[in-house]
Amino acid sequence: MIGYIIRRILGLVIVILLASMITFFLMHAIPGGPFDELKMPLPAEVKAQILKKYGLDKPIWEQYLRYIWRALHGDFGVPFQSPTETVLSLIARVWPVTLQIGAITILLSFTIGILLGILSALRQNTWIDYLVTTLATLGTTVPNFVIAVWLMLIFSVTLRWLPTGGWGEPKHLILPVLAYFLAPTAVIARFVKVNFLEELRKDYVRTARAKGLPERTVIFKHVFRNALVPIITLLGPMIPDLATGSVFIEVTFRVPGLGKFFYTSAFNRDYPMIVAMILLIAVLWGITYLITDIVYALIDPRITFT
Amino acid sequence: MSRRFVVSLLVLVMALSLSPAFSAVKNSAGRVLPPDAAPLEYQVLRVMSQPATTLDWFISVYKRTNEANNYFGEPLVRLNKNFEIVPAAAKSWSVSKDGLTWTFYLDKNIKWTDGTPLTAEDFVFSFQLAADPKHGWDFAWFYSPIKNWDKAVRGEVPPSAIGVKQGKDPYTLVITTEYPAPYLPMMMLYSTPLSKKAYEKYGPYYNNDPKTSVSCGPYVLEEWTKDKQIVFRINKNYGGRVKPYLEKIIVTFGDPGTSAFKAYLAGEIDICGYSNSQIFTPADLEVIEKDPELSKQFHQGFGDFRTFYLGFDCYNPPFNDLRVRRAFAHAIDKEAIVNTIIKKQGIVAYGFLMPGFPGSNPEGLKNIITYNPELAKKLLAEAGYPDGKGFPALDMWVRADLASPTVVAAANAIGAMLKKNLGIDVKITVKETKTFMDALNAHKLQFYLVSYGMDYLDQSNMLGIWVSTGRHAWKNDRFDRLVKEASALLDKKKRDEMFKEAEKILVEDVGGIFLWHQTPGALWKPYVKGKDLEPDKYGITALHWPGIEGVGTTIFSIYISKDVLKYRK
Numbered sequence: 001m002i003g004y005i006i007r008r009i010l011g012l013v014i015v016i017l018l019a020s021m022i023t024f025f026l027m028h029a030i031p032g033g034p035f036d037e038l039k040m041p042l043p044a045e046v047k048a049q050i051l052k053k054y055g056l057d058k059p060i061w062e063q064y065l066r067y068i069w070r071a072l073h074g075d076f077g078v079p080f081q082s083p084t085e086t087v088l089s090l091i092a093r094v095w096p097v098t099l100q101i102g103a104i105t106i107l108l109s110f111t112i113g114i115l116l117g118i119l120s121a122l123r124q125n126t127w128i129d130y131l132v133t134t135l136a137t138l139g140t141t142v143p144n145f146v147i148a149v150w151l152m153l154i155f156s157v158t159l160r161w162l163p164t165g166g167w168g169e170p171k172h173l174i175l176p177v178l179a180y181f182l183a184p185t186a187v188i189a190r191f192v193k194v195n196f197l198e199e200l201r202k203d204y205v206r207t208a209r210a211k212g213l214p215e216r217t218v219i220f221k222h223v224f225r226n227a228l229v230p231i232i233t234l235l236g237p238m239i240p241d242l243a244t245g246s247v248f249i250e251v252t253f254r255v256p257g258l259g260k261f262f263y264t265s266a267f268n269r270d271y272p273m274i275v276a277m278i279l280l281i282a283v284l285w286g287i288t289y290l291i292t293d294i295v296y297a298l299i300d301p302r303i304t305f306t
Numbered sequence: 307m308s309r310r311f312v313v314s315l316l317v318l319v320m321a322l323s324l325s326p327a328f329s330a331v332k333n334s335a336g337r338v339l340p341p342d343a344a345p346l347e348y349q350v351l352r353v354m355s356q357p358a359t360t361l362d363w364f365i366s367v368y369k370r371t372n373e374a375n376n377y378f379g380e381p382l383v384r385l386n387k388n389f390e391i392v393p394a395a396a397k398s399w400s401v402s403k404d405g406l407t408w409t410f411y412l413d414k415n416i417k418w419t420d421g422t423p424l425t426a427e428d429f430v431f432s433f434q435l436a437a438d439p440k441h442g443w444d445f446a447w448f449y450s451p452i453k454n455w456d457k458a459v460r461g462e463v464p465p466s467a468i469g470v471k472q473g474k475d476p477y478t479l480v481i482t483t484e485y486p487a488p489y490l491p492m493m494m495l496y497s498t499p500l501s502k503k504a505y506e507k508y509g510p511y512y513n514n515d516p517k518t519s520v521s522c523g524p525y526v527l528e529e530w531t532k533d534k535q536i537v538f539r540i541n542k543n544y545g546g547r548v549k550p551y552l553e554k555i556i557v558t559f560g561d562p563g564t565s566a567f568k569a570y571l572a573g574e575i576d577i578c579g580y581s582n583s584q585i586f587t588p589a590d591l592e593v594i595e596k597d598p599e600l601s602k603q604f605h606q607g608f609g610d611f612r613t614f615y616l617g618f619d620c621y622n623p624p625f626n627d628l629r630v631r632r633a634f635a636h637a638i639d640k641e642a643i644v645n646t647i648i649k650k651q652g653i654v655a656y657g658f659l660m661p662g663f664p665g666s667n668p669e670g671l672k673n674i675i676t677y678n679p680e681l682a683k684k685l686l687a688e689a690g691y692p693d694g695k696g697f698p699a700l701d702m703w704v705r706a707d708l709a710s711p712t713v714v715a716a717a718n719a720i721g722a723m724l725k726k727n728l729g730i731d732v733k734i735t736v737k738e739t740k741t742f743m744d745a746l747n748a749h750k751l752q753f754y755l756v757s758y759g760m761d762y763l764d765q766s767n768m769l770g771i772w773v774s775t776g777r778h779a780w781k782n783d784r785f786d787r788l789v790k791e792a793s794a795l796l797d798k799k800k801r802d803e804m805f806k807e808a809e810k811i812l813v814e815d816v817g818g819i820f821l822w823h824q825t826p827g828a829l830w831k832p833y834v835k836g837k838d839l840e841p842d843k844y845g846i847t848a849l850h851w852p853g854i855e856g857v858g859t860t861i862f863s864i865y866i867s868k869d870v871l872k873y874r875k
Binding site: 031052 | 456559
């Protein structure tokens with residue numbers, strides 16, 4: 001297993017290198033630059049100086065090698081959007097905000113999603129099931145930014161219970177989390193319901209029941225565990241997804257998190273930030289999949305690593 | 307004097323001192339608040355803005371915010387609500403007979419918060435920094451009339467060679483120009499200086515941190531929480547002539563286009579819709595119109611004299627043929643676009659200069675290009691494209707930052723008109739801003755929809771962007787000559803005539819098809835009051851350009867009235 005993990009980590013390093021290379025060359029291929037010429041063209045000399053200031057006057061391969069060299073030494077550069085800090089300090093400042101919302105969302109959506117899923121499986125074709133199905137359909141079909149606007153109109157504009165946005169107090173967390181958590185909760189609830197129903201129909205459940213085991217033991221000791229194993233597949237990708245935030249949610253609720261930097265960095269041609277963000281995502285996804293695979297093996301004895 | 311009289315006088319004085327007129331409240335900077343003003347703790351204005359990288363003009367023009375600028379410094383002049391230049395850091399100014407040398411006499415009462423007086427040295431330093439190619443300033447094209455400016459920007463002469471110098475004493479600033487530039491004082495709206503001392507000590511971003519920030523303007527920096535908010539506090543030692551009423555200005559960061567209207571409805575901000583990033587969507591306008599309270603809070607304005615227009619690559623076929631350009635111009639029904647799509651957010655444009663802008667001539671230009679589909683067809687056929695046959699399919703680029711739902715709807719309407727009237731297929735593409743500008747500035751854009759808003763109130767600014775060295779792929783030698791010569795003329799009458807002729811050429815030669823002038827509105831709460839929010843000399847009640855920026859006078863007249871007690875908790 002250790003050999004397997006080492007191989008996977010080595011693979012991750014290659015993925016990161018490739019991702020950085022592709023991003024680096026692609027972003028330089030897009031027209032425009034860190035200079036702004038919204039009204040009139042800048043004199044060529046000024047443009048050249050701006051490029052020089054950011055080291056963009058060198059050949060692209062040289063820029064890339066210099067970048068990698070500096071990155072290996074922990075220097076990811078200075079974001080053009082926020083020149084008073086470094087890329088790392090910016091990420092260190094804004095990421096915890098996104099993580100906070102992400103963590104609460106994951107916690108809530110898994111707890112509520114699993115609960116609703118089990119309930120609707122056990123009470124199939126009752127009002128609970130219909131309610132969960134309606135919620136799940138809403139959650140999966142209505143985009144979170146639309147939900148965000150609904151929530152804002154109800155709780156901020158009409159009722160004035162909660163602020164339309166901002167950050168710093170617990171009340172600022174409520175609407176972003178609510179807008180965020182509906183979709184994953186819906187997916188989890190549907191997934192749990194289907195798995196549960198499938199497990200309930202399996203032979204071993206019939207055997208357990210035939211043996212005279214109480215229903216509670218059948219459900220919680222046998223069905224529960226088997227039905228939940230596939231949820232790890234869901235949890236895996238959700239972590240990097242929620243940990244890097246949503247542009248829409250953060251912009252709508254004015255959350256000073258990482259999510260909006262995906263958007264602003266691209267639009268401002270903030271090259272150091274763009275590469276850093278892509279690397280961050282690559283690392284997060286790589287590690288998440290690695291951990292998911294390991295956890296699989298731990299839970300399901302049929303899976304072995306070679 | 308009898309004792310009775312003295313006693314009566316004393317009683318009268320005491321009575322008066324107890325009356326509201328005499329029990330006036332002064333704010334922290336010593337300005338007496340109007341009688342209907344709310345208590346001091348309510349004198350806080352809350353607005354929303356895009357996050358900023360800097361607040362200083364001379365550090366970066368585009369990385370500042372439009373909504374929270376120039377409170378730290380004192381520009382040489384300010385603009386009042388009637389668009390007249392009024393003294394600020396310069397208490398007066400004069401020009402030499404040849405119109406080449408401007409002398410600004412600085413107000414000696416203005417000091418930086420570190421105790422240093424504001425002198426010509428700070429202005430000279432700021433301008434030299436902007437001209438220094440090493441600084442890579444993003445608005446380096448702007449001060450071109452200043453002597454040696456362009457040469458310094460190109461690195462041909464040192465920045466110290468530019469025509470911005472100290473005069474006979476530290477309180478005299480002398481600006482020389484390459485040619486007479488009667489609009490120079492207007493350009494000096496944009497002259498909010500950096501503190502040379504603070505810059506040299508703490509670097510270009512000294513104003514980003516309350517600990518190192520230095521102000522000579524009406525406000526000081528109290529707090530700057532990155533990506534969250536900036537709080538400005540009144541400068542108790544401000545020596546300038548326009549002391550504000552407001553104790554604090556809180557600038558919440560957010561995307562005004564997405565969030566400002568909702569935050570306004572929720573009572574979290576006091577003003578919205580006063581900058582280009584806060585244009586209301588048609589849906590917002592509907593909400594406003596249907597709500598009796600909100601519609602009272604809506605004030606129609608005219609923004610920054612912005613004109614939306616279609617542009618062409620006139621250097622290459624098919625648009626190098628005037629008949630094709632004229633055909634396009636005659637095929638578009640601007641009245642219909644404004645009446646059905648733009649509605650109250652714009653008026654039909656007949657030229658580039660919006661009514662109210664100096665030298666604008668809508669009546670004189672109105673009949674040059676009229677909606678005439680038959681004539682359009684005929685012209686296109688003469689150019690070799692009968693019924694659009696053989697005409698290349700077009701891709702109309704719309705610049706993303708301007709592509710509000712309203713503008714995209716107008717672009718689609720134009721596409722439909724060109725198809726119906728000329729048989730030409732037009733695809734509409736909303737193009738990311740930098741990609742768009744890269745192509746436009748390189749004169750590689752074939753057909754596009756964009757807008758331009760003024761930088762200063764003079765024809766040389768708006769018409770100057772159409773000279774062939776600018777961003778458009780259109781060249782007319784007579785236009786170039788007229789604009790260049792008129793810009794340098796001191797004789798106002800002759801100057802206006804020449805600009806008028808230049809604009810007529812621009813319309814006749816179809817450098818662009820001018821569609822509509824933007825007339826955005828702003829909302830402000832009933833408790834936000836002030837002289838600058840009252841009707842101007844034209845009778846228009848609007849938050850005039852430049853809004854609440856410190857280069858205008860608005861921010862100094864605004865106060866919060868007692869009505870706020872009904873609204874704020």
